[in-house]
Amino acid sequence: xxxxxxxxxxxxxxxxxxxxxxxxxxxxxxxxxxxxxxxxxxxxxxxxxxxxxxxxxxxxxxxxxxxxxxxxxxxxxxxxxxxxxxxxxxxxxxxxxxxxxxxxxxxxxxxxxxxxxxxxxxxxxxxxxxxxxxxxxxxxxxxxxxxxxxxxxxxxxxxxxxxxxxxxxxxxxxxxxxxxxxxxxxxxxxxxxxxxxxxxxxxxxxxxxxxxxxxxxxxxxxxxxxxxxxxxxxxxxxxxxxxxxxxxxxxxxxxxxxxxxxxxxxxxxxxxxxxxxxxxxxxxxxxxxxxxxxxxxxxxxxxxxxxxxxxxxxxxxxxxxxxxxxxxxxxxxxxxxxxxxxxxxxxxxxxxxxxxxxxxxxxxxxxxxxxxxxxxxxxxxxxxxxxxxxxxxxxxxxxxxxxxxxxxxxxxxxxxxxxxxxxxxxxxxxxxxxxxxxxxxxxxxxxxxxxxxxxxxxxxxxxxxxxxxxxxxxxxxxxxxxxxxxxxxxxxxxxxxxxxxxxxxxxxxxxxxxxxxxxxxxxxxxxxxxxxxxxxxxxxxxxxxxxxxxxxxxxxxxxxxxxxxxxxxxxxx
Amino acid sequence: xxxxxxxxxxxxxxxxxxxxxxxxxxxxxxxxxxxxxxxxxxxxxxxxxxxxxxxxxxxxxxxxxxxxxxxxxxxxxxxxxxxxxxxxxxxxxxxxxxxxxxxxxxxxxxxxxxxxxxxxxxxxxxxxxxxxxxxxxxxxxxxxxxxxxxxxxxxxxxxxxxxxxxxxxxxxxxxxxxxxxxxxxxxxxxxxxxxxxxxxxxxxxxxxxxxxxxxxxxxxxxxxxxxxxxxxxxxxxxxxxxxxxxxxxxxxxxxxxxxxxxxxxxxxxxxxxxxxxxxxxxxxxxxxxxx
Numbered sequence: 001x002x003x004x005x006x007x008x009x010x011x012x013x014x015x016x017x018x019x020x021x022x023x024x025x026x027x028x029x030x031x032x033x034x035x036x037x038x039x040x041x042x043x044x045x046x047x048x049x050x051x052x053x054x055x056x057x058x059x060x061x062x063x064x065x066x067x068x069x070x071x072x073x074x075x076x077x078x079x080x081x082x083x084x085x086x087x088x089x090x091x092x093x094x095x096x097x098x099x100x101x102x103x104x105x106x107x108x109x110x111x112x113x114x115x116x117x118x119x120x121x122x123x124x125x126x127x128x129x130x131x132x133x134x135x136x137x138x139x140x141x142x143x144x145x146x147x148x149x150x151x152x153x154x155x156x157x158x159x160x161x162x163x164x165x166x167x168x169x170x171x172x173x174x175x176x177x178x179x180x181x182x183x184x185x186x187x188x189x190x191x192x193x194x195x196x197x198x199x200x201x202x203x204x205x206x207x208x209x210x211x212x213x214x215x216x217x218x219x220x221x222x223x224x225x226x227x228x229x230x231x232x233x234x235x236x237x238x239x240x241x242x243x244x245x246x247x248x249x250x251x252x253x254x255x256x257x258x259x260x261x262x263x264x265x266x267x268x269x270x271x272x273x274x275x276x277x278x279x280x281x282x283x284x285x286x287x288x289x290x291x292x293x294x295x296x297x298x299x300x301x302x303x304x305x306x307x308x309x310x311x312x313x314x315x316x317x318x319x320x321x322x323x324x325x326x327x328x329x330x331x332x333x334x335x336x337x338x339x340x341x342x343x344x345x346x347x348x349x350x351x352x353x354x355x356x357x358x359x360x361x362x363x364x365x366x367x368x369x370x371x372x373x374x375x376x377x378x379x380x381x382x383x384x385x386x387x388x389x390x391x392x393x394x395x396x397x398x399x400x401x402x403x404x405x406x407x408x409x410x411x412x413x414x415x416x417x418x419x420x421x422x423x424x425x426x427x428x429x430x431x432x433x434x435x436x437x438x439x440x441x442x443x444x445x446x447x448x449x450x451x452x453x454x455x456x457x458x459x460x461x462x463x464x465x466x467x468x469x470x471x472x473x474x475x476x477x478x479x480x481x482x483x484x485x486x487x488x489x490x491x492x493x494x495x496x497x498x499x500x501x502x503x504x505x506x507x508x509x510x511x512x513x514x515x516x517x518x519x520x521x522x523x524x525x526x527x528x529x530x531x532x533x534x535x536x537x538x539x540x541x542x543x544x545x546x547x548x549x550x551x552x553x554x555x556x557x558x559x560x561x562x563x564x565x566x567x568x569x570x571x572x573x
Numbered sequence: 574x575x576x577x578x579x580x581x582x583x584x585x586x587x588x589x590x591x592x593x594x595x596x597x598x599x600x601x602x603x604x605x606x607x608x609x610x611x612x613x614x615x616x617x618x619x620x621x622x623x624x625x626x627x628x629x630x631x632x633x634x635x636x637x638x639x640x641x642x643x644x645x646x647x648x649x650x651x652x653x654x655x656x657x658x659x660x661x662x663x664x665x666x667x668x669x670x671x672x673x674x675x676x677x678x679x680x681x682x683x684x685x686x687x688x689x690x691x692x693x694x695x696x697x698x699x700x701x702x703x704x705x706x707x708x709x710x711x712x713x714x715x716x717x718x719x720x721x722x723x724x725x726x727x728x729x730x731x732x733x734x735x736x737x738x739x740x741x742x743x744x745x746x747x748x749x750x751x752x753x754x755x756x757x758x759x760x761x762x763x764x765x766x767x768x769x770x771x772x773x774x775x776x777x778x779x780x781x782x783x784x785x786x787x788x789x790x791x792x793x794x795x796x797x798x799x800x801x802x803x804x805x806x807x808x809x810x811x812x813x814x815x816x817x818x819x820x821x822x823x824x825x826x827x828x829x830x831x832x833x834x835x836x837x838x839x840x841x842x843x844x845x846x847x848x849x850x851x852x853x854x855x856x857x858x859x860x861x862x863x864x
Contacts, residue, residue: 040773
């Protein structure tokens with residue numbers, strides 16, 4: 001009888017953020033569908049009430065169905081039968097429960113039988129499902145593919161495929177190949193156009209494909225013969241009913257074992273082009289990846305929440321030296337650090353989700369009418385912020401997820417190393433978050449632009465201009481100092497005019513900016529809920545020192561250090 | 574088989590599964606204020622059986638019928654969020670203190686007033702009273718057949734239903750004629766979750782009494798969306814006879830309530846062999862249970 005929405009007040013706190021009023025107004029277009037669909041909201045309060053009540057359903061299914069199944073799903077995993085994937089029993093039960101509850105296609109418009117929810121509540125749902133079972137969250141979260149079809153495919157394809165999601169169609173994004181991982185420009189799967197039938201035929205191999213045997217697959221393939229780079233790639237939709245793709249194997253993995261990771265062989269597989277040729281990677285996959293990265297952000301926070309709760313429970317129950325171990329400073333410090341870091345990164349998660357909501361709402365409106373000048377400006381501003389906040393979130397949240405899983409296992413001591421507690425599974429599941437949908441190292445490459453072009457600084461200055469509680473003023477001043485130091489060191493790095501030096505320190509710079517951003521977000525949270533004051537204080541104190549350390553290190557290093565770094569390992573060979 | 578008309582009988586009960594120290598009052602009665610009100614668990618299982626039939630036989634309609642205070646309408650909404658089509662709340666101050674006989678009297682009057690139905694489903698028993706009498710008594714009053722302890726409904730053909738009963742020592746597959754009443758047992762499948770679209774569609778559903786509390790912004794929805802009207806009947810609607818209602822209509826009297834601690838030891842299973850029986854006899858004689 002657990003409910004992962006009701007037992008975590010932070011979720012409702014973020015759902016009811018003041019900006020949601022504007023997001024809902026834009027999303028519902030002045031509630032234009034209230035007469036047309038019997039489940040459309042009448043006004044803002046009604047829409048918000050819908051979000052809350054539907055998230056309660058997600059919370060209930062997460063707590064009562066998915067979480068209890070997680071252990072058996074991890075043990076059983078999917079199996080390969082006649083080149084097709086069969087999910088573990090628990091996975092099927094989880095998915096059926098979500099389909100029955102109408103929770104596939106949450107963000108799709110109502111005309112495609114979706115719920116027309118904003119991204120933010122969808123991300124809250126993703127966080128809860130990830131807390132219950134991170135591996136299963138992938139299968140559910142691949143409904144992101146519907147979003148890509150909706151945004152870029154033709155009306156005909158939309159009409160054909162989108163309504164399938166509400167009936168429970170599963171999806172996959174087939175991007176990676178044996179020689180095209182982080183570098184997707186190297187994709188080789190071949191797409192040949194058949195003019196007489198106006199269809200495409202796909203041939204080749206895909207690897208590491210999550211949920212590869214899905215009903216609907218988005219496939220990145222080389223449509224321009226003889227091309228070598230991203231400009232020769234297009235995106236296609238493949239329908240499983242064609243039976244022209246074989247699952248050659250299911251990978252054996254460290255974690256997220258319930259989620260089938262497949263190697264696929266395309267054998268004259270018929271497929272339809274999404275949008276325009278040659279825009280596959282450049283535009284559509286970039287958009288899809290951004291959604292997926294936001295999703296991994298939510299997944300990371302969900303895993304961290306699960307790990308923290310396991311550690312807290314164990315630390316309260318486990319007694320050593322005559323008292324519960326939670327009473328020892330070494331233990332409670334770890335637990336408190338988990339709690340404040342989850343709060344900070346969760347604020348970053350939902351801040352990013354709202355940014356995505358804002359610009360996507362405007363894009364949707366712009367399909368029907370020309371945007372006003374102010375609207376266009378607002379859309380561009382939010383998109384610019386979302387583009388750098390998404391990799392910042394993916395980077396910091398996935399790394400945090402790993403740190404917390406590590407510490408939570410540590411709190412369990414020897415018992416945590418055994419298969420007897422859920423923490424060992426959570427620990428294994430966390431590991432992938434900083435790898436897939438772009439490794440942390442790749443997120444840094446995207447995020448460093450936010451440092452170098454000053455986008456993070458612009459946002460930080462916006463936060464600085466916002467009022468805080470009088471008792472938090474000193475924390476705001478501390479953040480201002482941190483910002484000043486950040487501005488200075490960024491200028492110093494720029495002054496070297498050396499791209500390798502910038503790359504070398506890029507992660508440090510991004511993390512320094514991220515700490516300041518999260519500090520401000522916590523101060524804003526404290527305006528709405530005083531319980532965030534302590535969290536903000538501890539976070540800003542700790543991150544102030546961390547930033548000073550990072551900045552000192554950047555200042556002490558020079559171009560010669562890079563050479564030394566390379567020299568040390570070159571001597572090993 | 575075309576669509577069925579199904580009535581599900583359900584009760585809102587205090588959640589006795591999570592009993593805290595405030596659960597009982599000093600006089601031994603249940604402290605309802607301290608316990609959350611929930612959809613009786615076995616009634617939810619009866620609802621799931623109805624929903625499975627609705628999945629299988631398109632055109633099926635499900636009406637939830639409950640007797641209780643005004644707030645009991647919330648379980649009608651809960652049923653609608655899962656796929657029921659509507660419901661009837663039977664409420665009247667004169668029902669207070671009803672035992673199973675008085676309750677089944679009222680329910681049977683309501684069902685007679687509904688007139689057309691193929692099947693009545695109810696949970697085996699409610700977790701607050703644990704009597705398992707209301708279902709069978711209602712069937713008797715309606716003079717229709719009944720199947721108790723149903724775990725699975727296998728099929729519904731023209732005027733014939735086949736169901737599996739879960740008994741203590743096995744299962745029994747039985748057939749019966751429609752219309753009939755069935756009580757569903759705890760081993761039947763759990764009820765599905767609420768559905769997001771149904772929830773958004775029906776959340777403003779309410780009874781006339783509840784309408785006063787509904788936000789003014791949404792009352793006008795009832796003008797055009799009649800599916801939002803939950804029917805409410807009182808004793809006048811049912812033309813019920815006062816004598817059979819409430820305390821006066823309830824022969825059951827609580828004589829005494831005692832707190833007990835279970836002390837029964839584990840049970841013992843014996844084979845029907847001479848050896849086991851001889852040994853049992855020897856044990857009973859030794860412990861002076863007999864002889």
